[in-house]
Amino acid sequence: MRKLSLDLIKRALEEDGADYDITTLSTVPAEQPAQANIITRQAGVIAGLAVAAQTFHLVDGDIVVDLRVADGARVQPNQVVAHLYGPARSLLSAERVALNFLGRLSGIATLTAHCVEAVQGTNVRILDTRKTTPGLRSLEKDAVLLGGGQNHRYGLSDGVLIKDNHIKAAGGIAQAVAAARRTAQHLLKIEVECETLAELRQALAAGADVVLLDNMDIATMRSAVELVHHDAPGVLLEASGNIGSNAERLAAVAQTGVDFISLGALTHSAPNFDVSLEFA
Secondary structure: OOOOOHHHHHHHHHHHOHHHOHHHHHHOOOOOEEEEEEEEOOOEEOOOHHHHHHHHHHHOOOOEEEEOOOOOOEEOOOOEEEEEEEEHHHHHHHHHHHHHHHHHHHHHHHHHHHHHHHOOOOOOEEEOOOOOOOOOHHHHHHHHHHOOOEOOOOOOOOOEEEOHHHHHHHOOHHHHHHHHHHHOOOOOOEEEEEOOHHHHHHHHHHOOOEEEEEOOOHHHHHHHHHHHHHHOOOOEEEEEOOOOOOHHHHHHHHOOOOOEEEOOHHHHOOOOOOEEEEEO
């Protein structure tokens, strides 16, 4: 995963009050050593082990974390993914924050893998969006990569994506694309969001590099693909908007011939991955 933000982990530990775990301080002797395993409770793709390990280390440098699998590995229920040993108090105080990171990120990786599998046999690539948890974007987008997906823009400076409100503010699709061509540096592609075939034709005429087909039904998507293949074969098509993670729906969208499917659900609706820490 990307370089870990220690400040992010520290904030999470402060939020949890890990420096004054009253239950642990009240019940566990100060010098008590312990061993523990992190165990999966479901099948999926693991992500966030490096973050979890760093969480334990930040609480106590004497904790030793032995990772049994790597981030991105396929795991099965009741599989030990890490073994830990060190002061019992420290293991207990770090447990929840470490597992929160691990469960959140593994949930994203697992959902992404499900979506990627749904479009196997096509040339479609599954993309994430900027609909991420504030402060966790870097980790969540890395989890998408571990699940086999690809990243859309990381931030607003990474590419030009002209959406409906940009179009209204600029006075139309042609005006928005022309203004973007004048301003954006030459390496940036210009993508335009379109909800109808009429808007698609305008975007193609304006010279868009990529078109986002927003909230189109399957039949309209097919027509859009045919139109682009006939009139502008170099233009890429991205399907987005209320697609969801249903395998049949994803397969149907992929079979229209679009190049990408972007899914906010990968990061805003991924179920938490069930994982626990158990003392040996």
